[in-house]
Amino acid sequence: MPTIYSYQKHIDSQITRELNFPTDANGQRLGAELATVGGITYVTLPNGATLPSQPAEIAASVLVVTLDAATKDAVYKASPIAKFMERLVDGHLAAAAAAKGYDSIISACSYTGAANQFQAESQAFVTWRGNVWAACYSVLDGVLTGTRDMPTPAEMIAALPVMT
Numbered sequence: 676m677p678t679i680y681s682y683q684k685h686i687d688s689q690i691t692r693e694l695n696f697p698t699d700a701n702g703q704r705l706g707a708e709l710a711t712v713g714g715i716t717y718v719t720l721p722n723g724a725t726l727p728s729q730p731a732e733i734a735a736s737v738l739v740v741t742l743d744a745a746t747k748d749a750v751y752k753a754s755p756i757a758k759f760m761e762r763l764v765d766g767h768l769a770a771a772a773a774a775k776g777y778d779s780i781i782s783a784c785s786y787t788g789a790a791n792q793f794q795a796e797s798q799a800f801v802t803w804r805g806n807v808w809a810a811c812y813s814v815l816d817g818v819l820t821g822t823r824d825m826p827t828p829a830e831m832i833a834a835l836p837v838m839t
Contacts, residue, residue, distance in 0.1 A: 783797060
């Protein structure tokens, strides 16, 4: 399972000390900064990743944490990664609607209220959109609870239900 850490960045007039992330065999950084809330920065590392040694200025503040509900909510609201993933999913929904000739997902969902030739397809979009957002939030919740690794954009899209 992934691990969530908290720490305090060290910032003075000459330098900022941040967490040193582990890297893979290709030198790629493993893990992601989720958000900073109330001066505490939260990061997630994938399963099996181990933190390297840390700058002396922050080493004592680095802790393995489990986010309580209030902190999880605050981290989610402040997280640029969560916002990015939401925009990614929104774009996925828009692309699916455009592929069927609608100008937006909202337009695709707007024909359900009255009998018309688009009503069945519109209802399918409404159901699918709800299922997509539920899956998106489930993935993000898994990241924030430490039960799943941070997905790449492609992995996030692959985790979403398919429009049928």
